[in-house]
Amino acid sequence: MHATSRMSAPSLELKAGRERSLRRRHPWVFSGAIEKVRGSPKSGDTVELRASDGKFLAWAAYSPASQIRARVWSFDEDRPPGADLLAERIGAALALRRAAIPLRATNAMRLIHGESDGVPGLVADFYAGVLVVQVLSAGCERWRDALVEILREKSGCSAIYERSDTEARELEGLKPRSGLLSGSMADGPVRIVENGIEYEVDVVAGQKTGFYLDQRDNRARVQRLADGREALNCFCYTGGFALAAISGGARSVLSIDGSGPALECAQRNLALNRMDADRARWLEADVFDALRKLRSDGGQFDLIVLDPPKFAPTPKDAERAARGYKDINLNALRLLRRGGLLATFSCSGGISRELFQKIVAGAAADAGASLVLRERLDAAPDHPVLMEFPEGEYLKGLLLERR
Ligand code: SAH
Numbered sequence: 001m002h003a004t005s006r007m008s009a010p011s012l013e014l015k016a017g018r019e020r021s022l023r024r025r026h027p028w029v030f031s032g033a034i035e036k037v038r039g040s041p042k043s044g045d046t047v048e049l050r051a052s053d054g055k056f057l058a059w060a061a062y063s064p065a066s067q068i069r070a071r072v073w074s075f076d077e078d079r080p081p082g083a084d085l086l087a088e089r090i091g092a093a094l095a096l097r098r099a100a101i102p103l104r105a106t107n108a109m110r111l112i113h114g115e116s117d118g119v120p121g122l123v124a125d126f127y128a129g130v131l132v133v134q135v136l137s138a139g140c141e142r143w144r145d146a147l148v149e150i151l152r153e154k155s156g157c158s159a160i161y162e163r164s165d166t167e168a169r170e171l172e173g174l175k176p177r178s179g180l181l182s183g184s185m186a187d188g189p190v191r192i193v194e195n196g197i198e199y200e201v202d203v204v205a206g207q208k209t210g211f212y213l214d215q216r217d218n219r220a221r222v223q224r225l226a227d228g229r230e231a232l233n234c235f236c237y238t239g240g241f242a243l244a245a246i247s248g249g250a251r252s253v254l255s256i257d258g259s260g261p262a263l264e265c266a267q268r269n270l271a272l273n274r275m276d277a278d279r280a281r282w283l284e285a286d287v288f289d290a291l292r293k294l295r296s297d298g299g300q301f302d303l304i305v306l307d308p309p310k311f312a313p314t315p316k317d318a319e320r321a322a323r324g325y326k327d328i329n330l331n332a333l334r335l336l337r338r339g340g341l342l343a344t345f346s347c348s349g350g351i352s353r354e355l356f357q358k359i360v361a362g363a364a365a366d367a368g369a370s371l372v373l374r375e376r377l378d379a380a381p382d383h384p385v386l387m388e389f390p391e392g393e394y395l396k397g398l399l400l401e402r403r
Contacts, residue, residue, distance in 0.1 A: 010039025044142030061139020065173025239266030312350030
């Protein structure tokens, strides 16, 4: 079998020295690392990766349109990609979630987190029986039917809905696509429970796959810390941190987002949980402007959450993004009372944890605020991080207390 696949598989020969990252099991090959393409692989085809001395390195998916020209399926010469390998990867991913996430905490979680689960370019989020998938790489596009079938079998879902309508697909030369792939879904949003709070999730029209699951544990932290505080929740989306704070005893929460539909959903979520509407205020605005306005109005808070969208998708956007993070952190700190808490996040792949901490420290210095670092925050464990793929660690946060 190997002899045949060997003879028929096209291959990419890498430039001398460019095999180093693959030897450390990093799963990406950039276009500049490739010396020669042998055969005529098409988008999504399986190729062999070979070092300049001809030695086998890995099986990968070819993506001629992308700067990430190949993504590794397997470093084992005896395991080329196929339904078996994919089923094994998905099985392992589900086992990890079962072990790491107590079911009483939630019925919504990320089941597949791309490269970090050995399925480069696939995201699968489970929302109370409805599985929402994003197929973001040429390789996963090629194996899409097999992946959907395996997910249907193993996840126990009643429906699979595709939300491959993101810009990431363009980089792979793929068209956006969304729609029901399997099973059936009731009309209207799905309802999930997280940390004892119910949320509507609009898997069809919501942002990303419908909900920001990566912040689950950080919302639980805010829930524990909110008692008696006046809170400000910036970039609130459908109210995750706001409802967490209110259920944790916050006296009031002002939430800001630029999206009208997200704010409407947030208010439905508040009602769904029979929470006191008087304790929540909602503002549709640009956070950059709103923070300045709050300052000129003399606003003061003792718990602030900053959970902005990705300002820097890649390291080359880091400088511009850094200015954005500095701005919102500086202006938020000017609103934070002594003894107050700031939970501040970056989900930018292009901003490292160290850089983010430096930016926030710079903002604190400019605000004349002394901050105690109470905790470093991460994504929840259904967003695992592989040591060999540090890009998977995109979400970083700091919990800070103003002295
Ligand atoms: N904290 C949320 C997730 C935030 S996602 C949760 O726990 O669910 C980022 C949010 O920022 C999105 O809802 C998006 O609509 C909003 N957003 C993006 N840019 C903005 C801006 N400049 N001003 C206000 N909101 C913005």
